[in-house]
Amino acid sequence: MELSALFKLSYGLFIAGTEFEGKKNACVINTAAQATAEPARMIVTMLKSDYTASLIEKKGSLTISVMSLKTPMTLIQDFGMRSGRDCDKFENYPFCTDAFGNPYLTDTMTAVMSLRVENTIDLETHLLFVCMVEDAGNLSDEKPMTYADYRILKSGGSVGESVKEEAAEAPKKYVCTVCHYEYDGDVPFEELPDDYVCPICGVGKDMFEAV
Numbered sequence: 001m002e003l004s005a006l007f008k009l010s011y012g013l014f015i016a017g018t019e020f021e022g023k024k025n026a027c028v029i030n031t032a033a034q035a036t037a038e039p040a041r042m043i044v045t046m047l048k049s050d051y052t053a054s055l056i057e058k059k060g061s062l063t064i065s066v067m068s069l070k071t072p073m074t075l076i077q078d079f080g081m082r083s084g085r086d087c088d089k090f091e092n093y094p095f096c097t098d099a100f101g102n103p104y105l106t107d108t109m110t111a112v113m114s115l116r117v118e119n120t121i122d123l124e125t126h127l128l129f130v131c132m133v134e135d136a137g138n139l140s141d142e143k144p145m146t147y148a149d150y151r152i153l154k155s156g157g158s159v160g161e162s163v164k165e166e167a168a169e170a171p172k173k174y175v176c177t178v179c180h181y182e183y184d185g186d187v188p189f190e191e192l193p194d195d196y197v198c199p200i201c202g203v204g205k206d207m208f209e210a211v
């Protein structure tokens with residue numbers, strides 16, 4: 001099976017945010033999508049090991065904010081590569097709260113949805129939240145960032161036709177097929193020891209795919 005084929009599915013990049021018993025937290029996800037239009041429903045899939053997922057499960061509601069192309073890589077690192085168990089991710093970022101008291105970032109996000117969880121489906125490694133869209137709003141006119149844009153921007157490119165060609169010639173990247181962490185260490189991926197594990201979700205080297 002060519003798992004890299006899955007990277008041709010188009011995704012956006014989002015921040016899932018929630019607040020439970022005074023603890024607010026959020027993390028980066030790419031697995032949010034609209035499921036039905038009337039009434040508006042969305043599905044959101046998250047790793048069980050994400051602190052945000054455990055808070056959403058208890059709270060029963062969340063925000064999804066849509067990153068724009070203006071979103072800096074530092075924000076994606078702060079919300080997607082460390083856990084709110086160990087820090088207050090909102091410390092240096094302006095945010096608002098929705099009617100459920102769940103936080104969402106305001107700067108560089110282009111839209112926000114306020115979701116109420118209707119059903120939670122256990123997918124072994126992940127939880128799938130089926131949600132009603134209770135509210136939604138535009139935050140700016142900036143274009144949404146896709147996951148493909150993120151990969152180009154992360155490797156130092158800018159998003160545009162000429163840069164896409166340049167990125168196509170760039171050396172292979174290794175991406176975790178479980179949580180989408182992109183290896184960016186100094187040691188070439190091929191030379192990492194066999195017991196190397198993904199720093200985000202803990203799966204082994206064999207779960208990385210060259211893209």
Ligand SMILES: Cc1cc2nc3c(=O)[nH]c(=O)nc-3n(C[C@H](O)[C@H](O)[C@H](O)COP(=O)(O)O)c2cc1C
Nearest residue numbers: 027028029030031046047050051052080082083084
């Ligand atoms: C680009 C990118 C995409 C990600 N996509 C997802 C995703 O779709 N689902 C998920 O559960 N985690 C995803 N993650 C990983 C979480 O954001 C990460 O594990 C985060 O540290 C969890 O923080 P928390 O423990 O505070 O919830 C992604 C991370 C990055 C950088």
